[in-house]
Amino acid sequence: MNTKRYDRQIALHEIGIAGQQKLADAKVLVIGAGGLGCPVLQNLALAGVGYIGIVDGDVVEETNLHRQFLYTKEDCWQHKAIVASEAILKQNPEVKVIPYAVHFTNSNAFEIVSDYQIIVDCTDNLATRYLINDVALVKEIPMVYASIHKFEGQLSVLNYKNGPSYRCLFPENEDFHKIDNCADLGVLGVLPNVLGAMQANEILKIILGIGTVLKSKLLLYNGLDNDVQAIDFQKNEAEIIKGTQRGLAILNAESIIGIESLSSSDFFAAIQNENNLVIDIREQYEEPKLAIENYKAVPLGQLDDFLKDIDKKQKIMLFCQNGSRSKLASDYLQKNGFTNVFHLDKGIEALQKITS
């Protein structure tokens, strides 16, 4: 670890070298790379959070640019997850960033969350928020929540150390669609930046184990008149049970989808066969590379185009960094008629262990 970069935060006695190492070891998943996601991602990367996942299925649009500062006009119509990962890696190349350029849905939620320790809710819709809540309940990991409405923001840390969940705050809201988003309501760019920075602050405190985490409290911020207040709220056991049951139902449905995943040793053996089409679906900049020659490098976003002339019966072996994107891609290919798709369980990171 390059400590010079972090010298000014290591100087804080609450952090020190030990704290910086905790940040380097932390795995945080940020869902939504928009107004809230940009400041969260930038702050986590700059602070040295070692492993950052970014989930967003949307592309950059010009109307995002007044507030989503990781993007430029040249990035329009590119996937936010990819552009954001490149932007924060440029600011701190010492962290690992995993982009998931897909929407967070029932069918991929648990696969994506896998072994992340904290989920950050930067989404712009209630359905995804309840899904994140229910997944976090089943995985027993905290969810750092923020959301905005015009000049107002809400912030809370949910499912943290046996604390209340989002459903305890707002029970049974998911069928309710009369809540508009920024597109319809308008938003001053500074507001999500403030709330996103506050989310990042809670995340760093959770990782470092310092300060008082915003558990059992809903912080309300009004940017127009600087009115800030905290509302206390309690755990509602019936809502915890409801969320957990819904989360478990999603988990069970997800595991029924039969994806052929290969262990590192089976995969290593299979890629020696030149008849198998081996594809690295990571982005170009991701390391390490596979130490064989007969494979293709096709980033996830270009996979569709690459496979359009490939025989649906061709044996295809996919791999990525940790196995989560390759599983998503295998699932997608199977749904599109490919019958002989395999992927490397736990990704090239696991393969390195058996080949080095």
Next chain:
Amino acid sequence: MTITVKYFGVVADITQKKEEQLHFESDAVSLNSVQSKLEQIYSEIKITKYSFAINHSMTKGDLIVNDNDEIALLPAFSGG
């Protein structure tokens, strides 16, 4: 008695104000009767979902509201 009612998010959009004071004849009323009074003034909040807080603490079920209490109407936010 007099209570202060604070509005947030879509509820404030409906009431077109951040807060106001409401007056009642009796010294204590139920939260349900406060809600009924608010729905008479602002019919649109009948079709809006929100949680209640009394004196900065989220409530569950019907409670008694006393003189000088502060009630907050807190809807979910969805923007990100």
